[in-house]
Amino acid sequence: GSVTPKRWLREFRVDHSTLEALEEGQEVTGDIFTEIQRVDVTGTSKGRGFSGVMKRHGFGGKPRTHGTHESFRGGGAVGAGADPGRIFKNTRMAGQYGNTQVTIRNLEVVRFVADQNLLLIKGAVPGPNGGMVCVRASKKQPR
Template identity: 45%
Template sequence: MSGIIGKKIGMTSVFGADGRNVACTVIQAGPCVITQVKNEEKDGYKAVQLAYGERKEKNTPKALKGHFKKANTTPKMNVVEFRNFREEFEGQVELGSEIKVDEVFKEGDFVDAIGTSKGKGFQGVVKRHNFGGVGQATHGQHNRMRAPGSIGGASYPARVFKGMRMAGRMGNDRVKVINLEVLKVVPEKNLIVVSGSIPGAKNSIVVLEK
């Protein structure tokens, strides 16, 4: 598995080869710096740690300062580990070297996008679980149109079963969207355009995997 870290710029649309207008997302991916290389002899598995985004030195812990100094780079904001980095990178994976978007992805590839979905706070069952609400109300209960109804708690089982669909915090979760097609790569601006939407708000961090 190989990949890169990036920042979600926003959504737009492009015309495909068949003339269809395709919704897509623009991501500023990299350049990322290799800050650690793990191997089977020392760590028990092969992996490459990439870092992305500048970080103020005064806000960086001393341990991380030393970690980045070893890679001969400035402190970074985001660090992600990729296991089993692609075989063609075998001679190029060196501490401190840069990985650019056009070295990992090309047009026509299919990628997985990982991000943190937008947080929506504490929500009720109509918004969170698509309960019926007003249009499907039954029994004429006054002021109960958006209520969850019975949750099954009686003398048996005398508790609420795990997984019961109830009100609660919605969003702000790690979400992975798979098999998005790479429509365009702009290496001079470190941009990659993928089909469809990806989780997260604008300027949020996104991890792309192959």
């Protein structure tokens, strides 16, 4: 086809009427969001590496005094003893934090700047500055 290699390649599901209006290799700009007030933004959250339970899950930590020894930021006990004799699934522990796909729903579209092809969105957009995100019209309305 007439498409040159790009850094990012994504596929999007569209209905038949939209597909007929597009041609192969045609550039799709942000003006498709001019009529839309709310969008869902999907991106990869910032990776924070192997993090402890205080940073990853917001644990309070242990007292600094009263005999605590070298475990101020530890998670504490995780099991319940001989019965059940195992650790339950989804127990909050230290581990990889961030670098996962995150979707923020119902963000407000402020406006579209046509000459720069910029879509201005109010709210928390996942990922680092300059990161790749997927923007689509919101499926659910805010409460």
